[in-house]
Amino acid sequence: MRTYAEYLKLVEDALSPQLRSLGYIPEKLLESMEYSLEAGGKRLRPVLLLAACDMAGGDVEMALPFACALEMIHTYSLIHDDLPAMDNDDLRRGKPTNHKVFGEDVAILAGDGLLSAAMELMLRAACAMGDLRGVKAAEAIARRAGVTGMVAGQTIDVTQEGSEPTLEKVSYIHAHKTADLLTAPLEAGLILAGAGEEQVRQGIAYGFHLGMAFQMVDDLLDVEGDAALLGKNTGMDAALGKLTWVAACGVEQTRLDAAEHSRQAVEALECFGENGAFLRELAQSTLERVM
Amino acid sequence: MRTYAEYLKLVEDALSPQLRSLGYIPEKLLESMEYSLEAGGKRLRPVLLLAACDMAGGDVEMALPFACALEMIHTYSLIHDDLPAMDNDDLRRGKPTNHKVFGEDVAILAGDGLLSAAMELMLRAACAMGDLRGVKAAEAIARRAGVTGMVAGQTIDVTQEGSEPTLEKVSYIHAHKTADLLTAPLEAGLILAGAGEEQVRQGIAYGFHLGMAFQMVDDLLDVEGDAALLGKNTGMDAALGKLTWVAACGVEQTRLDAAEHSRQAVEALECFGENGAFLRELAQSTLERVM
Numbered sequence: 001m002r003t004y005a006e007y008l009k010l011v012e013d014a015l016s017p018q019l020r021s022l023g024y025i026p027e028k029l030l031e032s033m034e035y036s037l038e039a040g041g042k043r044l045r046p047v048l049l050l051a052a053c054d055m056a057g058g059d060v061e062m063a064l065p066f067a068c069a070l071e072m073i074h075t076y077s078l079i080h081d082d083l084p085a086m087d088n089d090d091l092r093r094g095k096p097t098n099h100k101v102f103g104e105d106v107a108i109l110a111g112d113g114l115l116s117a118a119m120e121l122m123l124r125a126a127c128a129m130g131d132l133r134g135v136k137a138a139e140a141i142a143r144r145a146g147v148t149g150m151v152a153g154q155t156i157d158v159t160q161e162g163s164e165p166t167l168e169k170v171s172y173i174h175a176h177k178t179a180d181l182l183t184a185p186l187e188a189g190l191i192l193a194g195a196g197e198e199q200v201r202q203g204i205a206y207g208f209h210l211g212m213a214f215q216m217v218d219d220l221l222d223v224e225g226d227a228a229l230l231g232k233n234t235g236m237d238a239a240l241g242k243l244t245w246v247a248a249c250g251v252e253q254t255r256l257d258a259a260e261h262s263r264q265a266v267e268a269l270e271c272f273g274e275n276g277a278f279l280r281e282l283a284q285s286t287l288e289r290v291m
Numbered sequence: 292m293r294t295y296a297e298y299l300k301l302v303e304d305a306l307s308p309q310l311r312s313l314g315y316i317p318e319k320l321l322e323s324m325e326y327s328l329e330a331g332g333k334r335l336r337p338v339l340l341l342a343a344c345d346m347a348g349g350d351v352e353m354a355l356p357f358a359c360a361l362e363m364i365h366t367y368s369l370i371h372d373d374l375p376a377m378d379n380d381d382l383r384r385g386k387p388t389n390h391k392v393f394g395e396d397v398a399i400l401a402g403d404g405l406l407s408a409a410m411e412l413m414l415r416a417a418c419a420m421g422d423l424r425g426v427k428a429a430e431a432i433a434r435r436a437g438v439t440g441m442v443a444g445q446t447i448d449v450t451q452e453g454s455e456p457t458l459e460k461v462s463y464i465h466a467h468k469t470a471d472l473l474t475a476p477l478e479a480g481l482i483l484a485g486a487g488e489e490q491v492r493q494g495i496a497y498g499f500h501l502g503m504a505f506q507m508v509d510d511l512l513d514v515e516g517d518a519a520l521l522g523k524n525t526g527m528d529a530a531l532g533k534l535t536w537v538a539a540c541g542v543e544q545t546r547l548d549a550a551e552h553s554r555q556a557v558e559a560l561e562c563f564g565e566n567g568a569f570l571r572e573l574a575q576s577t578l579e580r581v582m
Contacts, residue, residue: 023439029446033438080403085395104376105449108399109442112371112406116437119410123430132418135426139414146407147324148314151400155320158396 001054001278007047010060011067018068019117032102032110033117036075039093044214046071048279049185052203055275058193065125066137066188069118073145074181076114077154079107086158087240094231115145137188144184153177162241165248173243178218179211202268206279209265213286216258219244220290223251255290262287292345292569298338301351302358309359309412316404323393323401324408327366330384335505337362339570340476343494346566349484356416357428357479360409364436365472367405368445370398377449378531385522406436428479435475444468453532456539464534469509470502493559497570500556504577507549510535511581514542546581553578 015037020030046067053063082089082097083104090100099107122141126134143149153176160169186203195203221230222237223246237244245254265283269276306328311321337358344354373380373388374395381391390398413432417425434440444467451460477494486494512521513528514537528535536545556574560567 019438022434022437024443025438026443026446026450028450029438029443076403080399083399085399106446108371108374108376109446109449112367112402113438113442113446115403115406116433116442120430120433120437123426123433126426127423127430130423132421135414135417139411139418142407142411142414143313146313146411147310147316147320147404151404151407152315152317152320155317155397155400155404158400159317159319 001051001275002060004047004278004282007050008043010050010064011043011046011071014064014068015071018065018121019072022117022120025113028102028106029109029113032098032106033075033113035101036079036092036098036110037072037114039095041093043071045074045181045185048182048207048210048282049189051278051282052186052189053193054189055272055279056190056193056195056199058189058195062125062129063189063192065121066134066141066192067185069122069138070141070181070185070188072114072118072121073141073150076111076118077145077150077181079111079114081154083107087236089233089236091232133192133194137191140187140191141184144180144187149176149180149184153180157243160243163243165243167248170243170245170248174212174215174245175208178215179208182211182214183207199271202271205268206265206283209261209268210283210286213258213261213265213283216245216254216261217286217290219246220251220254220258222246224290258287258290292342292566293351295338295569295573298341298351299334301341301355302334302337302362305355306359306362309356310363310408313408313411319393319397320400320404323389323397324366324405326392327370327383327389327401328363328405330386332384334362336365336472336476339473339498339501339573340480342569342573343477343480344484345480346563346570347481347484347486347490349480349486353416353420354480354483356412357425357432357483358476360413360429361432361472361476361479363405363409363412364432364441367402367409368436368441368472370402370405372445374398378527380524380527382523424483424485428482431478431482432475435471435478440467440471440475444471448534451534454534456534458539461534461536461539465503465506465536466499469506470499473502473505474498490562493562496559497556497574500552500559501574501577504549504552504556504574507536507545507552508577508581510537511542511545511549513537515581549578549581 049067049070050060050063054060079098081087083099089097122138126138153173157173157177183204186207190200190203222234225234227234262283266280269280340358341351345351370389372378374390380388413429417429444464448464448468474495477498481491481494513525516525518525553574557571560571
């Protein structure tokens with residue numbers, strides 16, 4: 001097992017080279033995609049994928065294209081989410097959003113491009129592996145990012161703005177808009193490592209609970225956080241009438257529910273024994289900013 | 292070999308069931324995706340994929356998810372292309388464009404959803420096949436639809452509007468924005484059928500020349516066509532300052548070049564002998580509307 005900083009460095013060093021390895025990309029498109037891809041952030045999703053693969057004894061280098069693909073998918077979703085027709089955000093990670101710099105047309109294409117590049121990278125890697133692990137891992141990522149996963153959650157998030165924040169709707173949004181993209185790296189990383197069915201099942205449970213806790217913390221930070229520290233505007237959820245856990249249950253209950261999901265995430269790691277230490281600590285640290 | 296109507300029926304009957312087979316999709320998202328997916332059209336790309344597979348003795352049923360995926364990719368590109376920030380079209384195939392009916396936010400997500408669904412369907416089919424043909428076919432489609440293919444062509448098309456229509460730029464746009472998505476079905480269909488390298492190479496040449504001829508015909512129709520017959524506004528290319536073959540070379544030269552590409556498409560089919568009849572006739576018929 002490695003440290004967070006070590007996984008992070010593997011990802012940071014690979015993102016742009018992986019994208020550029022696809023061939024000639026028009027300058028403006030490449031610039032726009034790299035602007036958002038290199039805007040930093042915690043790289044939580046690709047780190048989770050590498051750590052999950054590592055935890056089950058897999059080859060982290062071999063998993064790298066899948067980790068980069070997942071970060072590209074996350075990045076495309078942020079670019080499209082920030083568009084004027086969607087959340088209309090002008091600040092992301094302390095920098096102007098993609099469409100503010102490159103225009104809406106290029107921002108739409110940069111999002112389309114990052115999603116396409118993610119799929120292409122995974123498929124190329126799957127071709128090179130010579131067995132079905134790569135294609136199964138790619139399928140898991142595509143499924144959780146797709147119309148029954150992240151895009152489904154986004155749709156409810158966008159179209160239900162301003163409606164009654166029932167727990168049922170908020171659960172659906174959090175499970176799909178957020179948790180699906182934290183479950184994907186566990187499922188894919190473990191499949192790539194050749195883990196057994198029960199381990200994959202527990203990894204998926206970990207990702208789900210981590211994702212729910214993570215989004216609840218995000219909801220809390222939008223109410224209680226410091227815009228300068230977060231690098232984005234706060235109070236936006238309430239302004240947009242977003243269906244958040246806080247809107248549905250209040251601040252105190254959200255704090256309790258986040259802690260409970262974090263506990264269940266840790267519990268799911270039992271079958272990995274000592275190898276689960278890295279992901280266990282990660283689930284616990286999720287809560288630090290709001291407790 | 293089958294007739295165009297037979298391939299078309301296979302595609303039409305499978306599109307919506309394939310999409311719905313992915314699981315529960317939020318109503319608004321599904322409605323929006325199906326609105327554009329079922330707006331008709333010639334289904335040229337999926338028909339090409341099935342015909343290419345058939346021509347090399349492959350199993351057309353097995354190729355169907357890939358054919359549907361390709362039509363979903365084509366449809367997503369049209370939805371995003373029609374957005375106000377892009378070409379700002381309000382009419383497509385005689386119907387209001389997606390964002391006119393569902394709003395820009397849902398239209399963006401419907402495009403993202405169709406691209407994601409396409410990848411997921413191909414990956415699921417590739418998993419089920421048990422060998423690497425499926426993943427190689429999916430890779431070819433993703434590559435030609437991606438940042439070195441269709442999205443690259445789209446970017447130049449959008450960002451170079453109003454600039455000098457040099458043959459170099461117009462060739463790049465036509466080769467990537469249009470021809471790459473007509474080459475993809477040949478490459479993928481032949482790979483799925485287990486065709487040899489030389490046949491795949493000739494199939495790719497056919498797709499490229501067909502695509503170039505096809506886009507030149509489209510450029511001509513925008514100048515000379517009847518809006519009511521075409522189901523979309525004409526004269527839009529000139530109004531938007533689009534880099535078309537007509538803008539670069541004039542009407543007469545475009546007609547000659549389209550004929551030459553059509554001839555080269557037919558020539559590439561020689562190695563398929565009698566089995567190439569369907570695609571040969573299809574290349575010849577491309578020119579009918581403008582000769």
